Amino acid sequence: MTLIKDVVDCSTYSVRGLDNQLIAQMNKLRPGLLVRIDDLRNVKLADAAVHPWMQPAARRCLAQAVSYRGKQIIINSAYRTIAGQMLLRNHYLNGRCGIVAAAPPGQSNHNNASAIDVEDSYGWRSALRASRWRWLGEFDPMHYDCIDDNISALNTIAVKAFQQLWNIVHATDKLALDGDFGPATETRLRYSPAEGFPGVDPSRILKLTEPLQIGNDVGEVQLALRAAGITLEVADKVFGPATDKAVKQFQAAKNLVVDGVVGSGTRQALGLD
Template structure:
């Protein structure tokens, strides 16, 4: 199923697999520009929520959470270009009562510096002390933006578009588009025609170190995902062969998650953590 097929369904969480791939490429283009925040005292339930933001915003949020001492319920955080594409299409078609949606690449939510939260009035004094400002009670009631120019980057929207363009080109060498970070008709068409689960080979086997060595597109995808991971740095070449270096990198990644068995075997659970399986 492609992105165009879910426009009328109104659920941006349906593109979760593609979201995670785009986030990984964003962090490959601009290392560590997006970091997870779901290890904090937050509730981020739902596939439509990507629990990522810029590092300085995360530090500020952590302080605000500690000061109030309650759990923050997050309704929206970082939004990928594909999610923004869906919202823009729904807005233009008059679907779901959406009254405004920015052009992909230009939404505040694509900056990694925006949150929509429950109980925005209760959080306001804590957020305001730490450089979070409210967009407006009448226009976007639950929305906050982190504003500290010296500690943030302002180009992640454009980088998110570029990340999708790079991802598309990687899997479509005969239908390449400019990797310029500019959202236009060429990029819009490719977004519409992208698979909601991402550009991935079919994973039909567990991967592990053995003789003869396993090799194939699935090994290549795992190696690339390990290199693009935002939680661990590994020393690894993309060879398509599951060798000792790959097993070592898998173990490093599994340990870094804090919740996976550290066995060097890439099964469904590890694939999901790598963003390679929904």
């Protein structure tokens, strides 16, 4: 396990494991928040380090520009998670990788999933401008931001997604789910594993299954049920019949649909979302 603070590899690909968890958690918090762009015709991502995710409005801006020019666009950089930004910031502060400037996490345009760096920026300029992309200027000539009205600010939800992931595996060192990138959250991000948190799969919905679901995410729900006053003899990180019963008791007490499925309504009522 390599902590972000210890990564010396220059490519943001080295934090891809954590990135993928963050992106999945953001989309869990708000379904459809980020959508893929690698299925768009004539859109080519320069290498594996380029994330194929954007806000839907930015994806529309991109599709429009490509269809306007009728040519393949090569994207050198697009979305950067707060983990990727933390990595670049560390490199910059340590004089590594030839990075001459790197904003703190959340403060780069690339953290909003509505920015691109493109190959042949000059050739693309008029098509991009005609498609609601703003060129940043000569000091960063490859860079464009989609300025569509439907672009939203991602930072709070991106930070909250990280705080949730951290809390799943740190039952005794929980962060407030405030979406604020304060010193406590910044430190935890530095001490997060680049490969991602072990045994955390944001895309799975907790419920009684065969085989049984096991993991820190189950343990987190069990502790939250207890904290809510539901009796649960064993908090063993295994979603067995006792946990199923406890979830249903909790749902009944909160006037939620009693289905034993820990979906977003139940998670919110448990204080986990």
